[in-house]
Amino acid sequence: MKYKIYTRTGDKGKTRLGGGQAVSKNAKRVEAYGEIDNLNSWFGLVQSKVDIGEDVKADIALIQQFLFDCSTDLSIPKGYREYKMTKEHIVWLESRIDNYSEEPEETQYFIIPGGTELAGWFHILRTTTRNAERRIVDFLEEEPEEVNPFVLQFINRLSDYLFILARVANARKGVPDVPYERSEKVFR
Amino acid sequence: MKYKIYTRTGDKGKTRLGGGQAVSKNAKRVEAYGEIDNLNSWFGLVQSKVDIGEDVKADIALIQQFLFDCSTDLSIPKGYREYKMTKEHIVWLESRIDNYSEEPEETQYFIIPGGTELAGWFHILRTTTRNAERRIVDFLEEEPEEVNPFVLQFINRLSDYLFILARVANARKGVPDVPYERSEKVFR
Amino acid sequence: MKYKIYTRTGDKGKTRLGGGQAVSKNAKRVEAYGEIDNLNSWFGLVQSKVDIGEDVKADIALIQQFLFDCSTDLSIPKGYREYKMTKEHIVWLESRIDNYSEEPEETQYFIIPGGTELAGWFHILRTTTRNAERRIVDFLEEEPEEVNPFVLQFINRLSDYLFILARVANARKGVPDVPYERSEKVFR
Ligand code: B12
Ligand code: B12
Ligand code: B12
Ligand SMILES: C[C@H]1O[C@@H](n2cnc3c(N)ncnc32)[C@H](O)[C@@H]1O
Ligand SMILES: C[C@H]1O[C@@H](n2cnc3c(N)ncnc32)[C@H](O)[C@@H]1O
Ligand SMILES: C[C@H]1O[C@@H](n2cnc3c(N)ncnc32)[C@H](O)[C@@H]1O
Ligand SMILES: [Mg+2]
Ligand SMILES: [Mg+2]
Ligand SMILES: [Mg+2]
Numbered sequence: 001m002k003y004k005i006y007t008r009t010g011d012k013g014k015t016r017l018g019g020g021q022a023v024s025k026n027a028k029r030v031e032a033y034g035e036i037d038n039l040n041s042w043f044g045l046v047q048s049k050v051d052i053g054e055d056v057k058a059d060i061a062l063i064q065q066f067l068f069d070c071s072t073d074l075s076i077p078k079g080y081r082e083y084k085m086t087k088e089h090i091v092w093l094e095s096r097i098d099n100y101s102e103e104p105e106e107t108q109y110f111i112i113p114g115g116t117e118l119a120g121w122f123h124i125l126r127t128t129t130r131n132a133e134r135r136i137v138d139f140l141e142e143e144p145e146e147v148n149p150f151v152l153q154f155i156n157r158l159s160d161y162l163f164i165l166a167r168v169a170n171a172r173k174g175v176p177d178v179p180y181e182r183s184e185k186v187f188r
Numbered sequence: 189m190k191y192k193i194y195t196r197t198g199d200k201g202k203t204r205l206g207g208g209q210a211v212s213k214n215a216k217r218v219e220a221y222g223e224i225d226n227l228n229s230w231f232g233l234v235q236s237k238v239d240i241g242e243d244v245k246a247d248i249a250l251i252q253q254f255l256f257d258c259s260t261d262l263s264i265p266k267g268y269r270e271y272k273m274t275k276e277h278i279v280w281l282e283s284r285i286d287n288y289s290e291e292p293e294e295t296q297y298f299i300i301p302g303g304t305e306l307a308g309w310f311h312i313l314r315t316t317t318r319n320a321e322r323r324i325v326d327f328l329e330e331e332p333e334e335v336n337p338f339v340l341q342f343i344n345r346l347s348d349y350l351f352i353l354a355r356v357a358n359a360r361k362g363v364p365d366v367p368y369e370r371s372e373k374v375f376r
Numbered sequence: 377m378k379y380k381i382y383t384r385t386g387d388k389g390k391t392r393l394g395g396g397q398a399v400s401k402n403a404k405r406v407e408a409y410g411e412i413d414n415l416n417s418w419f420g421l422v423q424s425k426v427d428i429g430e431d432v433k434a435d436i437a438l439i440q441q442f443l444f445d446c447s448t449d450l451s452i453p454k455g456y457r458e459y460k461m462t463k464e465h466i467v468w469l470e471s472r473i474d475n476y477s478e479e480p481e482e483t484q485y486f487i488i489p490g491g492t493e494l495a496g497w498f499h500i501l502r503t504t505t506r507n508a509e510r511r512i513v514d515f516l517e518e519e520p521e522e523v524n525p526f527v528l529q530f531i532n533r534l535s536d537y538l539f540i541l542a543r544v545a546n547a548r549k550g551v552p553d554v555p556y557e558r559s560e561k562v563f564r
Contacts, residue, residue: 004473004474004477005473005477005536005539005540005563006470006473006533006536010532011525011528011529011532012525012528013512013513013516013517013528024513024517025509025510025513026510026511026513026514026517030510031510034503034506034507034510035507037503037506038500038503038504038506038507040488040489040499041489041496041499041500041502041503042500043489043490044488044489044490044491044495044496044499044500045489045490045493045496045497045499045500046496047490047496048490048491048492048493048496049493061554064488064489064490064554065488065556065557065558068486068488068556068558068559069558072558084558094194097192097193097194098192101192101193110256112228112232112252112253112256113228113229113231113232113233113252114231114232114233114235114236114252115232115236116236117233117236117237119232120229120232120233120234120235120236121233123228123229123232123233124226124229124230124232124233126229127222127225127226127229128226130222130225130226131222131223131226133213134213134214134218134219134222135214136201137201137212137213137214138214140201141201141212141214149199149200152199152200152201153199156198156199157194160193160194163193164193178249178252180253180256181253182253182256182257182260182272183256187193282382285380285381285382286380289380289381298444300416300420300440300441300444301416301417301419301420301421301440302419302420302421302423302424302440303420303424304424305421305424305425307420308417308420308421308422308423308424309421311416311417311420311421312414312417312418312420312421314417315410315413315414315417316414318410318413318414319410319411319414321401322401322402322406322407322410323402324389325389325400325401325402326402328389329389329400329402337387337388340387340388340389341387344382344386344387345382348381348382351381352381366437366440368441368444369441370441370444370445370448370460371444375381
């Protein structure tokens with residue numbers, strides 16, 4: 001590559017947003033899109049490990065593009081340009097959840113993360129998504145106007161999607177989920 | 189599954205504790221049990237990779253149940269119901285550490301994480317556990333009465349257990365640990 | 377090992393720095409070196425998976441030693457002893473970046489993390505490094521005098537190095553990077 005990837009401009013803890021505004025690297029906004037970038041990296045890894053069907057692979061390819069859209073929306077000051085995430089992304093994700101929800105056996109008990117390796121990965125994506133959600137909420141509480149509400153909805157729904165996929169990953173391999181022994185009946 | 193996993197109630201950054209109290213998703217309590225949930229997911233993955241003996245596999249199965257107990261204790265307001273984590277959990281974990289401590293060769297120097305893949309995973313569990321510990325301490329400093337002290341002890345001891353297991357994973361495969369070259373004599 | 381790894385002294389959320397000063401486990405300084413320790417664990421895992429050449433393996437072995445140096449520098453109060461990280465570490469890392477930058481094809485667009493499994497791992501190291509950077513910035517903003525500036529520079533440059541390595545990992549296997557479809561021309 002002819003350009004230099006490193007610019008040395010961020011060596012003292014400051015950086016720039018989309019649009020050019022200077023901020024600290026630990027600004028809540030940067031934290032939020034940094035965690036989406038991180039989540040996207042994890043999806044990139046798990047994508048390379050999916051062995052339970054093309055439907056799941058296709059979903060993840062789309063989700064990775066949408067996560068980049070989420071980080072774009074989070075990186076620009078409101079009104080700088082149109083948001084990319086919309087109601088339709090939520091509708092799509094809910095339809096995917098409904099689709100997979102038929103597959104695993106019903107349970108009323110919390111499930112111990114694990115089983116097949118791939119199920120383990122989906123649980124990790126699930127909790128990593130929930131971490132990103134908390135960092136978006138940090139930013140939302142500081143600047144409520146600056147968060148596209150569809151980003152937050154998408155990320156909230158995504159962790160439920162991943163819970164179902166973790167169960168599907170085990171179900172498709174015939175591996176039973178391990179219940180949390182002292183669980184109450186929590187799902188209904 | 190006949191129920192819908194998604195309820196849409198958490199789309200704006202608020203959620204509920206065990207017991208039903210409304211809180212922000214970024215409350216320190218939620219952060220603490222969210223990080224235990226995350227740690228438990230990592231254990232679920234590593235469980236699927238353990239190839240150094242049934243003793244280790246059996247430990248992890250128990251630890252995953254106990255981590256769920258930890259998150260239960262953290263998710264309910266004090267007095268709502270009896271805590272699940274007790275002194276006995278600590279005694280058990282210390283006995284497991286003592287048991288494994290015989291295996292690796294003695295060292296006085298810090299160790300570079302790695303060696304076999306599994307040793308790498310145990311170091312990751314170790315630092316992920318220490319991250320969860322810091323989030324519990326955040327919550328403890330805000331509401332000292334709300335943290336079951338055995339949860340914090342268990343998590344503190346767990347990271348030492350994982351350090352030993354990382355060393356055992358290398359030792360059982362005959363792979364030497366790599367010392368940190370500029371280490372002082374820190375272990376004694 | 378004859379010594380006991382657990383001392384029980386940290387069971388209530390307090391610990392000690394290098395030098396002996398007592399602090400809370402959630403102090404920004406501890407957070408910063410804790411995240412470097414975590415990053416180092418991830419490098420330990422990825423090291424065991426590198427299959428694209430001895431040059432990369434040799435780099436990582438060095439980087440792991442340097443990361444330990446970073447955490448040493450972060451763990452001691454200024455002036456307690458000489459810092460380990462210097463300008464030379466930055467020069468070395470930039471020369472490694474320049475070296476690898478020739479390999480991947482030029483692109484102007486953001487890249488979706490993933491491709492080969494190893495590329496996925498380098499993207500994860502990249503975003504984990506950026507997370508550690510943010511935690512060092514937290515500490516820097518609280519106590520500007522206490523952060524060795526070469527630690528921050530090294531960590532900033534390290535994430536750019538890892539971006540290039542992710543691309544190299546795909547290039548060496550002949551796997552094309554997937555562009556972010558709605559990307560502007562961002563690299564130039
Ligand atoms: C704490 C908690 C967690 C913790 C678990 C920690 C732990 N060990 O407890 C963590 C963070 C790990 C977690 C994760 C998840 N959780 Co959760 N969780 C809860 C929460 C807040 C409490 C669970 C609990 O212990 N309940 C037992 C006691 C404490 O409940 P309680 O409040 O005292 O009493 C309730 C019941 O008694 C009930 N009740 C009252 N009267 C009656 C009468 C009858 C007949 C019945 C049946 C019930 C009933 O209502 C009371 C008030 O809610 C519940 C919400 C809730 N209050 O139940 C959600 C809840 C169970 N979780 C939910 C979900 C979706 C999940 C996740 C899938 C989220 C995700 N995408 O990752 C994961 C699954 C994890 C897994 N591995 O299985 C949903 C389930 C939705 C559904 N369709 O059933 C709930 C209901 C929250 C919600 N959205 O409303 N969770
Ligand atoms: C910073 C630190 C870390 C950092 C390391 C960063 C770095 N590169 O330095 C991180 C976070 C990575 C870390 C991790 C761990 N650490 Co640590 N760490 C420390 C700490 C605070 C300083 C280490 C150091 O650099 N020491 C060198 C200099 C700075 O020490 P000093 O304070 O100036 O001087 C001491 C010595 O000179 C000694 N001393 C004084 N006079 C004399 C005389 C003689 C004859 C001798 C021998 C010594 C001696 O006492 C002084 C005061 O403590 C020590 C505690 C400590 N103060 O030593 C724990 C310590 C070494 N860590 C400890 C542990 C358990 C760990 C972990 C296993 C924890 C875990 N579960 O993950 C891991 C292991 C990591 C690995 N990969 O090997 C324990 C070891 C317990 C033991 N049985 O020996 C210690 C002692 C803390 C404790 N619990 O009391 N650690
Ligand atoms: C937000 C952001 C991110 C987000 C992306 C989120 C998203 N979906 O947008 C995240 C955190 C993921 C990210 C990651 C990375 N990023 Co980034 N990122 C940015 C940032 C701030 C905005 C990108 C963007 O959307 N630009 C489009 C719009 C919003 O830009 P704009 O500001 O409105 O307008 C600019 C252009 O129009 C340009 N311009 C103006 N007039 C003209 C005229 C002409 C002719 C041209 C060509 C341009 C031009 O200047 C304007 C002001 O900067 C840019 C800096 C920047 N401002 O471009 C860095 C930037 C593109 N990133 C950079 C880098 C290095 C990276 C990483 C490699 C860092 C790393 N080590 O991980 C990764 C790569 C990730 C990947 N997978 O590919 C560098 C690229 C350096 C270079 N040599 O080109 C930049 C330029 C920052 C810098 N250091 O200066 N990034
Ligand atoms: C299932 C339970 O998980 C908790 N919860 C909801 N959202 C998050 C999040 N982003 N991170 C951690 N925990 C969360 C709430 O307590 C909810 O009721
Ligand atoms: C071994 C050293 O690690 C540090 N330490 C103790 N607990 C934690 C934690 N949860 N996270 C990060 N660092 C920690 C202290 O400085 C201790 O002395
Ligand atoms: C490429 C873009 O990534 C953002 N950026 C810079 N440093 C970090 C970091 N440590 N974590 C997350 N995002 C960061 C800035 O917005 C920069 O312009
Ligand atoms: Mg939710
Ligand atoms: Mg400890
Ligand atoms: Mg940078």
